[in-house]
Amino acid sequence: MSRTEDRLSRWAVTAPPTLFLLAFFLVPALIVVLASFQYPGEFGGLAPLADPGDGSEHGLTLENYRFYFSDFLFTEILLRSFLVAAASTLICLVLAYPVAWLIARSPKQHRDLLVLLVILPFASNFLIRVYAWMIILGPQAGLAQAVNGLLGAFGLAPVSLLFSPFAVLVGMVYVHLPFMILPLYTNLEKHDPVLLDAAQDLGANAWQRFWRVTWPLSLPGVFSGSALVFIPVLGMFAIPDILGGTRDMLIGNLIKDQFLGVRDWPFGATLSIVLTLCVLGLAGLAAWAGKGGRHG
Amino acid sequence: MARLPIWLRLAAGATFAFLYVPLAVVVAYSFNDSRLNAEWVGFTLDWYRVLFADQEMLLAARNSLFIALVSSLAATGLGTLAGLAMHRYRPPWLPLLVITPVAMPEILLGVSLLVFFIQVLHLTLGLLSVVLAHITFSIGFVAIIVRARLAGMDESIFEAARDLGANPWQTFRLVTFPLILPAVVAGFLMAFTLSIDDFVITFFTAGVGVSTLPLQIYSMIKIAVTPEVNAVSTLLMLLTLVLVAAASRMDRSFMKGGA
Numbered sequence: 001m002s003r004t005e006d007r008l009s010r011w012a013v014t015a016p017p018t019l020f021l022l023a024f025f026l027v028p029a030l031i032v033v034l035a036s037f038q039y040p041g042e043f044g045g046l047a048p049l050a051d052p053g054d055g056s057e058h059g060l061t062l063e064n065y066r067f068y069f070s071d072f073l074f075t076e077i078l079l080r081s082f083l084v085a086a087a088s089t090l091i092c093l094v095l096a097y098p099v100a101w102l103i104a105r106s107p108k109q110h111r112d113l114l115v116l117l118v119i120l121p122f123a124s125n126f127l128i129r130v131y132a133w134m135i136i137l138g139p140q141a142g143l144a145q146a147v148n149g150l151l152g153a154f155g156l157a158p159v160s161l162l163f164s165p166f167a168v169l170v171g172m173v174y175v176h177l178p179f180m181i182l183p184l185y186t187n188l189e190k191h192d193p194v195l196l197d198a199a200q201d202l203g204a205n206a207w208q209r210f211w212r213v214t215w216p217l218s219l220p221g222v223f224s225g226s227a228l229v230f231i232p233v234l235g236m237f238a239i240p241d242i243l244g245g246t247r248d249m250l251i252g253n254l255i256k257d258q259f260l261g262v263r264d265w266p267f268g269a270t271l272s273i274v275l276t277l278c279v280l281g282l283a284g285l286a287a288w289a290g291k292g293g294r295h296g
Numbered sequence: 297m298a299r300l301p302i303w304l305r306l307a308a309g310a311t312f313a314f315l316y317v318p319l320a321v322v323v324a325y326s327f328n329d330s331r332l333n334a335e336w337v338g339f340t341l342d343w344y345r346v347l348f349a350d351q352e353m354l355l356a357a358r359n360s361l362f363i364a365l366v367s368s369l370a371a372t373g374l375g376t377l378a379g380l381a382m383h384r385y386r387p388p389w390l391p392l393l394v395i396t397p398v399a400m401p402e403i404l405l406g407v408s409l410l411v412f413f414i415q416v417l418h419l420t421l422g423l424l425s426v427v428l429a430h431i432t433f434s435i436g437f438v439a440i441i442v443r444a445r446l447a448g449m450d451e452s453i454f455e456a457a458r459d460l461g462a463n464p465w466q467t468f469r470l471v472t473f474p475l476i477l478p479a480v481v482a483g484f485l486m487a488f489t490l491s492i493d494d495f496v497i498t499f500f501t502a503g504v505g506v507s508t509l510p511l512q513i514y515s516m517i518k519i520a521v522t523p524e525v526n527a528v529s530t531l532l533m534l535l536t537l538v539l540v541a542a543a544s545r546m547d548r549s550f551m552k553g554g555a
Contacts, residue, residue, distance in 0.1 A: 006464065009465070013377050016374055017393075017394070017435060017439070020435070021432070021435065024409065025393060025432055027412065028416075031411055032407065035411055045415060095307075095311045098311065099307075099311045101300075101304065101308075102304065102308040117315075119540065121315045121319055123489065123540040124533040125509075125532050127514055128322060128532065132321055132322045134517060135318075136318055138333065174315075177314075231401060232402070235402065236403075238496060238499075242517060252401070255403055256403065259500065
């Protein structure tokens with residue numbers, strides 16, 4: 001085989017996906033960085049970079065970032081997003097661990113089926129899964145009536161389950177749970193049961209066997225599952241939009257409003273950059289922690 | 297199995313119930329003879345009749361199928377190449393380009409494409425912009441599945457093909473492609489499912505001109521919930537069920553790629 005032939009096939013394989021993703025992923029991402037330093041256009045969109053000569057706003061500015069830091073409200077919404085993401089991740093971890101463990105310790109021939117059972121609900125449409133909770137938590141449904149009946153018996157005012165932070169959290173956990181179960185299972189499946197036998201022989205009780213053997217070994221799975229839950233929750237707008245009240249706005253909702261509501265694209269871009277930086281920081285942290293988990 | 301304590305099995309069972317009960321509720325209420333999703337009144341197929349008479353919904357379904365077909369075909373081609381390139385030539389930038397759009401919160405890809413389409417390409421948002429957006433996020437999933445398949449294969453087969461005088465194109469057509477075909481088909485089904493299900497990125501790139509099933513469902517649950525939503529949800533669930541079952545039959549690494 002000739003060298004030109006080899007180079008040609010290398011190019012034919014690598015160039016099309018690279019060029020497509022450069023054009024439709026990298027360039028748009030860079031445009032957003034640029035947009036975060038621009039002025040809003042008169043009729044939405046972005047103001048021009050070059051001077052149009054009519055005295056209107058143009059060129060680059062730090063105004064959007066100044067505006068972000070001028071009002072603590074924006075940081076507060078970001079912090080709330082972090083809080084919701086952290087709570088969702090923790091609840092997912094608690095719910096996922098027994099399931100992942102059960103699958104990993106099941107006979108080999110059952111494991112694929114159990115994994116499929118975890119994937120199937122997650123394969124149904126995301127909005128449908130959120131909508132299901134609108135029904136379950138709705139004021140006419142049995143759950144809300146039971147809760148409010150109980151509250152009433154103690155002389156307390158009725159509460160709304162739907163359109164509350166509680167509903168948002170339930171939705172977040174429900175939608176992202178498989179993302180925690182699957183990496184945890186992949187990790188737990190690889191553990192050698194001999195380790196637990198050894199720990200038992202050395203006198204460790206069930207709790208010690210979990211806490212000193214299984215848990216530390218499962219940390220890489222915990223970290224990758226946590227990243228897969230935390231990051232999408234951080235940017236989520238649809239779940240607070242559907243299940244949350246007006247005060248449950250997260251950073252995703254704020255970004256959405258800038259682009260489709262108030263039409264301040266540059267500020268929307270600035271918020272996107274803030275979110276991107278948070279995600280990159282978290283991804284770096286997860287990679288670093290994952291490495292530490294494997295060596296430690 | 298014997299060493300699993302009973303409380304652990306109960307906890308796992310409860311979590312499985314948590315996963316399935318809400319979907320069962322949606323399906324059940326799609327057959328409920330009541331306008332309210334509150335209590336069981338009686339069995340009916342009325343909501344399916346309403347659904348199939350809903351012109352907007354049917355148009356949205358047609359758009360969804362068209363977008364899913366075109367975008368998943370293109371993403372399968374590009375994603376297969378990306379998987380091959382990552383396995384064979386390992387350009388250092390490619391994994392980053394392929395994985396990042398998948399790993400970022402969807403809203404970031406959505407808004408960046410919105411700005412790009414309008415501000416740079418001066419494109420009127422519609423079918424084309426949605427198709428391009430769906431290709432962008434689907435490539436990564438196809439590439440991951442194809443690369444996983446390649447990683448599990450014996451390199452000496454390709455060397456043998458070369459030693460027997462096959463040129464790169466012949467090696468690909470006669471050896472590599474038949475071997476990775478199950479992964480390619482699984483990737484296609486995955487891309488199709490992702491496209492037909494996508495809400496967030498479609499929401500930003502569809503504009504006012506074009507609607508898809510998820511967009512239609514969203515506007516219905518935001519404005520007025522009727523059990524018609526349950527009916528369309530049930531049918532859509534059935535469709536993805538078939539697609540996912542088909543994909544996991546084709547290729548086991550699909551499960552890992554899907555995670």
